[in-house]
Amino acid sequence: MNAPDRAAIRQAVIDAVLTIAPEADFETVVPTKSLREQLDLDSFDYLNVLIALAKRLQVEVPEADYGKVDTLDGLIGYLAERVART
Amino acid sequence: MPSLGADMEAGTFIEWNIAPGQAVKRGDVVCVVETEKGAVDVEIWASGTVARLVAEPGKRIPVGGILALLAAEGEDWQAVAATPAAPAEAPRPSPAPAPAPALVRSSPAARKRAEELGVDVAALAAKKGGAPITLADVEAAAKTAPRASAPAVAGEGAARTGMRQAIAAAMARSKREIPHYYLGCEVDVERAATWLEQFNAGRPIGERVLFAALAFKAIALALRDVPDLNGVFVDGAFRPSAAIHLGVVTSLREGGVINPALHDADKLGVPALMAALRDLLMRVRAGQLRSSDLADATTTVTNLGDLGVETVYGVIYPPQVALIGLGRVVARPIVREQQIVASRMLTVTLSADHRVTDGMTGARFLSKVREHLAQPEAL
Numbered sequence: 001m002n003a004p005d006r007a008a009i010r011q012a013v014i015d016a017v018l019t020i021a022p023e024a025d026f027e028t029v030v031p032t033k034s035l036r037e038q039l040d041l042d043s044f045d046y047l048n049v050l051i052a053l054a055k056r057l058q059v060e061v062p063e064a065d066y067g068k069v070d071t072l073d074g075l076i077g078y079l080a081e082r083v084a085r086t
Numbered sequence: 087m088p089s090l091g092a093d094m095e096a097g098t099f100i101e102w103n104i105a106p107g108q109a110v111k112r113g114d115v116v117c118v119v120e121t122e123k124g125a126v127d128v129e130i131w132a133s134g135t136v137a138r139l140v141a142e143p144g145k146r147i148p149v150g151g152i153l154a155l156l157a158a159e160g161e162d163w164q165a166v167a168a169t170p171a172a173p174a175e176a177p178r179p180s181p182a183p184a185p186a187p188a189l190v191r192s193s194p195a196a197r198k199r200a201e202e203l204g205v206d207v208a209a210l211a212a213k214k215g216g217a218p219i220t221l222a223d224v225e226a227a228a229k230t231a232p233r234a235s236a237p238a239v240a241g242e243g244a245a246r247t248g249m250r251q252a253i254a255a256a257m258a259r260s261k262r263e264i265p266h267y268y269l270g271c272e273v274d275v276e277r278a279a280t281w282l283e284q285f286n287a288g289r290p291i292g293e294r295v296l297f298a299a300l301a302f303k304a305i306a307l308a309l310r311d312v313p314d315l316n317g318v319f320v321d322g323a324f325r326p327s328a329a330i331h332l333g334v335v336t337s338l339r340e341g342g343v344i345n346p347a348l349h350d351a352d353k354l355g356v357p358a359l360m361a362a363l364r365d366l367l368m369r370v371r372a373g374q375l376r377s378s379d380l381a382d383a384t385t386t387v388t389n390l391g392d393l394g395v396e397t398v399y400g401v402i403y404p405p406q407v408a409l410i411g412l413g414r415v416v417a418r419p420i421v422r423e424q425q426i427v428a429s430r431m432l433t434v435t436l437s438a439d440h441r442v443t444d445g446m447t448g449a450r451f452l453s454k455v456r457e458h459l460a461q462p463e464a465l
Contacts, residue, residue, distance in 0.1 A: 020371055021339060022199050022221050040339070042392040043296050044367045051292050060291045063283060 333383030
């Protein structure tokens with residue numbers, strides 16, 4: 001199986017967020033600003049997003065790396081790099 | 087009709103999941119009731135055999151009204167079914183009839199989306215024969231149907247107004263009846279936060295624990311140490327509760343708050359408490375709360391730290407007698423052993439009922455929270 005590309009990862013992120021914040025509008029999300037703040041995701045919501053992504057992409061974000069996945073760009077970039085390495 | 091929170095006067099019956107002659111045991115989900123807080127799965131509180139279903143879909147039934155007749159174990163259910171229902175159904179006079187909520191079972195997420203897309207959830211529910219409406223249903227309907235007429239939006243508005251009114255009634259009653267006193271203290275949580283980082287480092291993401299879970303456990307243990315803050319004030323007297331069920335203030339994405347209970351929080355280990363909390367919050371988001379989630383919190387905790395709030399002094403949920411507030415964990419310069427060091431700090435607050443306790447009790451409670459958080463490995 002080929003590793004999912006950036007577009008597929010972006011879609012996985014969007015799907016995971018939409019299950020928790022169905023009203024989220026990714027057209028207006030600023031990709032370089034905090035995703036949690038823009039979408040009002042609390043720490044439980046965000047953990048659930050990361051758990052959903054771990055199931056789908058087999059990439060677990062360690063707690064120490066949370067700072068790198070705070071923005072949409074950061075999260076997609078982080079996941080893309082980790083997916084490529086596996 | 088069970089009371090799903092002190093602010094509930096009546097509920098609208100939606101549907102049965104059971105039929106006469108069926109055996110049920112305590113805890114089974116037997117029906118769905120619509121409240122100001124959304125659709126709730128009602129669990130039966132006794133075991134037996136269903137004799138007769140009394141409540142009809144669409145009927146508004148006061149708390150305490152009869153939903154169904156149940157034959158006890160060993161009793162002939164058909165004989166029970168033949169007995170006339172007791173006249174307890176007469177509705178209590180309601181001071182201000184709330185607008186009828188939309189008689190639709192749907193997740194809050196689906197409702198919110200339906201409102202945005204102009205999808206008539208009531209019509210959708212009729213098409214699905216009363217089955218719960220999911221987000222996918224709403225999205226699919228929006229693709230095929232033109233923008234729905236105003237009534238659906240009005241129905242949603244009414245449901246939201248209903249929740250606003252329920253919150254207003256509970257909070258106004260609290261401020262009218264409960265003489266609050268407020269205490270707060272900053273707790274050094276550096277040790278707890280470091281311990282938690284190490285705990286999480288070796289665990290898969292699904293088993294990781296958030297700091298809030300640690301704080302909840304510390305609060306539950308402190309309530310065990312200071313039981314006068316855990317219970318209800320009813321008929322002019324405080325009734326302490328042996329069980330510690332923490333109400334967890336949860337803001338709904340479509341507005342309003344709901345306070346489902348984390349049962350026996352003092353008895354759960356930290357990983358189990360985290361799992362229970364995650365399950366509870368997931369079910370809030372999915373609109374799948376059960377009656378037992380809403381019935382019996384003995385104290386409430388509000389955690390606004392995620393929103394950047396450092397200090398919150400909450401309003402007590404009657405008939406409870408205390409509310410605990412958690413702020414954000416922030417790194418600050420503090421003095422430890424005559425040295426200025428950086429340390430992570432958390433402001434814990436207490437709003438308590440002065441009819442039941444005094445500041446001394448509240449102070450003891452906060453100091454116990456501090457003690458428990460200082461020994462994270464023992465939580």
